[in-house]
Amino acid sequence: MLYIVGLGLGDEKDITLRGLEAVKASTKVYVEAYTSLLSFGLTSDGLSKLEKLYGKPVIVADREMVEERADQILSEASESDVAFLVVGDPFGATTHTDLVVRAKQLGIDVKVIHNASVMNAIGVCGLQLYRYGETVSIPFFTETWRPDSFYEKIQRNRELGLHTLCLLDIRVKEPSLESLCRGKKCYEPPKYMTIHTAINQLLEVEALRKGSAYSEKSKCVGIARLGNEDQLIAAGSMTDLLDVDFGAPLHCLVIVGETHPVEEEMLEFYKVK
């Protein structure tokens, strides 16, 4: 059996009882490190928080390892119970679908244990989930690579009065350019896009495209560390949010569409004065 277990958004205590049972029953436990394990105790002192709770070792699996060792993980899962832990919900990101597809193709039983992810926990800011249009991703711009396909999507959502959830880029274990040139593996330090960077990139694209999809006056909600004890939510114009110190990652941003009175009442609590 391959258990794919969502860990939720906060820390080790956000696993469900069902998820913990699966981990306890498993002979091998992997945790994906594609995205961010910031608050799960995966710091310099290793996996202490998760391993302490589970009472067994946890293997951190980055994308490379999952790709290279997928056969091994699947072969283990065909003989005994293996748990593959994922931050948020197992299907919040595309990255785990491939492992599930391969397991199913091999006839290995797969059991998914759900949890909260940004895609539903974002409801905490008070904007109703069924009033969101397509979600967009904002990638880090570089000197030569400034993809802006999010622009049309935001424009469409706003024309329809819908809110837009902007997921901000995370770069974990990116090979450094230098290391690629030298042919050995060396990694850039992890990089998490801030709300400030996202807003600056958004405004830069609006200035170029001039489609009036949004402006510096457009109402937004910035959320830092969603689902964590020290979560911060601030509502205001893009300009207002540039003045807010959101602190440590992860950040995400909502561009607000048309609002209903009950949504307005909730946003009022988070308004930047």
Next chain:
Amino acid sequence: MLYIVGLGLGDEKDITLRGLEAVKASTKVYVEAYTSLLSFGLTSDGLSKLEKLYGKPVIVADREMVEERADQILSEASESDVAFLVVGDPFGATTHTDLVVRAKQLGIDVKVIHNASVMNAIGVCGLQLYRYGETVSIPFFTETWRPDSFYEKIQRNRELGLHTLCLLDIRVKEPSLESLCRGKKCYEPPKYMTIHTAINQLLEVEALRKGSAYSEKSKCVGIARLGNEDQLIAAGSMTDLLDVDFGAPLHCLVIVGETHPVEEEMLEFYKVK
């Protein structure tokens, strides 16, 4: 402190460790019964599954009670810790926002403990969450009331190649017409829309509106009892799905937009032969 705790989708074991801690620390525990508590043991023998796990009594709060006794719940929360439990995630539905707003207005600390909801767990069918457009609700049609505002939304999503999540109507504790006439409270038995009813209503609206938003050949995914042990997922045309016995509620339906190869691979596992 008012804890708003998501219970997840399956049964009592889908609460998180953090959620369980909040319940154990609370002097009063309410569970909302607006939507559906089918699998949480809230049957004829009462709250056995939840109460057994929590080691304390749980008060079932229907919408009427929350509206009538909100002041009491909030006054309790201003003096001690009160847990308000919600199926799925606290902000999956609009119904709890009002309680949160009132608590915050009274200066009562509110802590939200997230969990999975249909809005993210639907990812299990293999269609990527960021490729969904606006979510629609399909209400039960009556002889005289056949609202079809979902039609334009589905049409727009399909024009954009996006998937559409259709939430199917749930009628719990609806006053019966007879009881309204007689001025005393009597309720209809709970009613949950099936995938079959939803598809028949959708096709009826398409036949009237003739906008080619979808047809009986449109690819869909039907999901019954999402997140439960006996969850059933079936992919096929609307006609195909009319032949599937989805069994007990809750049901939901996805109308598929344009698909990527990895989405196709996952749908293949659920295809109706």
